[in-house]
Amino acid sequence: MDKRSIFIISAAVIALACFFQFSRMDGFLHFASPKNESTLTKIEESAEVDGIELPTSSRETYLIVYDPHSVDSTFARHRLEWLLKQIKKESVSITVDDMVKFVPQNYRGVLIATGRVGLIKFIDKINDYVEAGGSAALFMHPDTELGDDDTRARAYRGLGIESAGAEVNVWGIRVLTDFIFGGKGYDSSRSDGTWYTATTLTLAPDASIEMETIDGVPLVWQHPYGAGRYMAFNGSVRDDKENIGILMALIAHCGDDAIYPVLGVKLFFIDDFPAPAPEGNYEKIYDELGLSTVDFYRTVWWPYMKDLARRYDLKYTGLIIETYGKQVTGPFAPSNGRQARDNLIVYGRELLDMGGELGLHGYNHQPLEVDGFLTPELYKKHDYVGWPNKGEMVAAMKELYRYAKESYPDYEFRSYVPPSDILDENGHEAVAEAVPTLKVYSSIFEGLTEDKAYYQDFVRNDDGTYEIPRITSGYSPTRINAWVVISLANYIGVFSHFVHPDEIFYEESKDLSWGMMHDSMRAFLDESFTRYPWYRAVTDSECADLLGDYLDMDYDVVREEHGMRLTTRGNKHPLRFILRSNHVIDENNVVGGNITAIADSTYLVETTGSEVMIRWSD
Numbered sequence: 001m002d003k004r005s006i007f008i009i010s011a012a013v014i015a016l017a018c019f020f021q022f023s024r025m026d027g028f029l030h031f032a033s034p035k036n037e038s039t040l041t042k043i044e045e046s047a048e049v050d051g052i053e054l055p056t057s058s059r060e061t062y063l064i065v066y067d068p069h070s071v072d073s074t075f076a077r078h079r080l081e082w083l084l085k086q087i088k089k090e091s092v093s094i095t096v097d098d099m100v101k102f103v104p105q106n107y108r109g110v111l112i113a114t115g116r117v118g119l120i121k122f123i124d125k126i127n128d129y130v131e132a133g134g135s136a137a138l139f140m141h142p143d144t145e146l147g148d149d150d151t152r153a154r155a156y157r158g159l160g161i162e163s164a165g166a167e168v169n170v171w172g173i174r175v176l177t178d179f180i181f182g183g184k185g186y187d188s189s190r191s192d193g194t195w196y197t198a199t200t201l202t203l204a205p206d207a208s209i210e211m212e213t214i215d216g217v218p219l220v221w222q223h224p225y226g227a228g229r230y231m232a233f234n235g236s237v238r239d240d241k242e243n244i245g246i247l248m249a250l251i252a253h254c255g256d257d258a259i260y261p262v263l264g265v266k267l268f269f270i271d272d273f274p275a276p277a278p279e280g281n282y283e284k285i286y287d288e289l290g291l292s293t294v295d296f297y298r299t300v301w302w303p304y305m306k307d308l309a310r311r312y313d314l315k316y317t318g319l320i321i322e323t324y325g326k327q328v329t330g331p332f333a334p335s336n337g338r339q340a341r342d343n344l345i346v347y348g349r350e351l352l353d354m355g356g357e358l359g360l361h362g363y364n365h366q367p368l369e370v371d372g373f374l375t376p377e378l379y380k381k382h383d384y385v386g387w388p389n390k391g392e393m394v395a396a397m398k399e400l401y402r403y404a405k406e407s408y409p410d411y412e413f414r415s416y417v418p419p420s421d422i423l424d425e426n427g428h429e430a431v432a433e434a435v436p437t438l439k440v441y442s443s444i445f446e447g448l449t450e451d452k453a454y455y456q457d458f459v460r461n462d463d464g465t466y467e468i469p470r471i472t473s474g475y476s477p478t479r480i481n482a483w484v485v486i487s488l489a490n491y492i493g494v495f496s497h498f499v500h501p502d503e504i505f506y507e508e509s510k511d512l513s514w515g516m517m518h519d520s521m522r523a524f525l526d527e528s529f530t531r532y533p534w535y536r537a538v539t540d541s542e543c544a545d546l547l548g549d550y551l552d553m554d555y556d557v558v559r560e561e562h563g564m565r566l567t568t569r570g571n572k573h574p575l576r577f578i579l580r581s582n583h584v585i586d587e588n589n590v591v592g593g594n595i596t597a598i599a600d601s602t603y604l605v606e607t608t609g610s611e612v613m614i615r616w617s618d
């Protein structure tokens with residue numbers, strides 16, 4: 001061998017040695033290390049006008065009528081005030097006795113937050129107001145006893161009620177029209193349906209029923225009255241948050257051409273991913289597919305998820321778990337599982353390449369709550385171990401953060417999802433303390449009080465972080481989940497779903513094969529995005545940016561004879577609004593934004609600048 005060959009071989013050996021050493025030291029993780037990349041469009045020039053609050057009188061105002069002697073009605077009053085405030089509308093609340101305060105001509109609509117219509121002293125004035133072209137909406141099922149019969153009869157005349165009978169509990173919903181936009185044709189099964197307290201009633205022939213129960217009890221209807229119209233919801237505001245879209249739809253049908261802001265986004269979370277995968281075979285999967293659990297994830301589940309993302313244009317937010325131990329006191333040792341770490345790197349990078357986001361879930365899967373927060377039954381049922389104090393939670397979260405940063409040194413972890421959707425105040429603080437870059441907490445929207453879960457609304461915390469709830473879940477969503485998709489579209493325009501890779505192994509899934517879960521997930525997404533194809537895919541922290549705009553922005557509406565002018569300010573990204581209008585609007589007849597017909601009498605308006613002029617085409 002000549003000197004030259006020896007030199008080349010030696011050089012190659014040294015290069016290889018360097019390669020392996022570099023690789024062993026995770027040098028490649030620092031090479032082209034993923035960084036956060038937002039795909040959100042920013043507006044060219046922020047139209048922000050600092051510190052200038054518009055005089056409230058220029059906002060659209062609604063009148064709320066409530067009964068201070070009823071807890072339900074008082075609750076409904078506050079709920080409606082909160083909802084109107086969220087969409088930057090004003091409200092004035094008066095009691096059923098406040099005869100003199102009823103000066104209806106300035107209001108966009110009268111919202112009746114009590115079923116006790118027989119108590120409304122000024123019912124004639126409301127009737128006159130509607131007859132002259134106004135709108136009034138009843139938000140609670142009519143009470144057939146309180147107050148005087150004559151007053152009630154006059155209220156019924158306006159509402160289009162011919163006769164009302166007993167209060168009943170009813171199950172199941174059928175949506176007949178796009179009054180709740182995008183909802184037309186929805187039918188829950190009886191067993192799956194949510195329940196309402198409703199009043200059995202017969203409506204006037206000229207009333208139009210928009211929603212009914214499976215048994216045909218009218219749930220939402222409209223009744224023309226003179227030049228205006230009445231609307232009614234035969235349920236109650238106290239019923240679960242899942243009906244919030246009905247409240248918004250009633251508000252949006254007050255007056256013509258109502259417009260209100262939405263986020264217009266879809267989020268999809270994969271909890272416990274990336275995470276360690278169990279070694280060996282799981283009988284059910286092995287029987288159905290002949291694969292080990294690790295192979296199932298790699299060759300079936302993940303390719304299926306990638307296909308879903310392509311098919312439905314989804315961006316995944318994956319939530320990292322380091323171990324599945326139950327340790328709640330330190331020191332929290334780094335996981336030394338090679339497979340877990342490979343999963344984090346391989347799956348995590350693929351997820352990021354697909355436009356997704358990596359967030360944090362837990363060092364392990366024990367919910368962050370100080371021991372005693374949950375009931376003994378819950379600890380037992382779920383096999384949870386409570387944490388001794390906040391300090392241990394901080395230490396465990398710091399280890400998770402270190403573990404995640406080791407594989408993604410240039411990546412900012414911004415999203416946190418609490419294991420099992422449980423998080424107490426200490427846990428919330430622990431996350432903030434351990435993860436300096438944290439921006440958004442995502443738990444769930446609603447559920448049973450006794451589950452002691454962390455229920456959220458779409459809000460910003462005092463420290464500037466956000467709360468973005470997940471709304472629906474699972475590979476085999478119920479018909480109620482499909483209803484909640486419709487309800488949330490009408491409320492704030494958000495689809496937010498989560499799954500677990502190991503759902504097939506759950507006790508609750510014991511009657512489901514992978515094939516069934518595969519199909520039911522697709523059916524749910526087909527239905528959701530056939531109804532709402534205009535949702536934009538975002539990750540959790542991208543959604544937080546848009547939620548920031550939703551909370552900070554403000555807008556004015558000027559109604560003109562042949563159209564409307566919308567002026568916006570305070571936002572950093574284009575805004576989305578829902579316009580409920582019976583006008584024909586050509587998409588070319590809009591300046592300063594884009595408009596798309598998205599359901600019967602419903603348009604999506606997207607701003608490009610700070611002033612949008614929409615002209616009717618009819």
Ligand SMILES: [Zn+2]
Nearest residue numbers: 271272419420
């Ligand atoms: Zn989890």
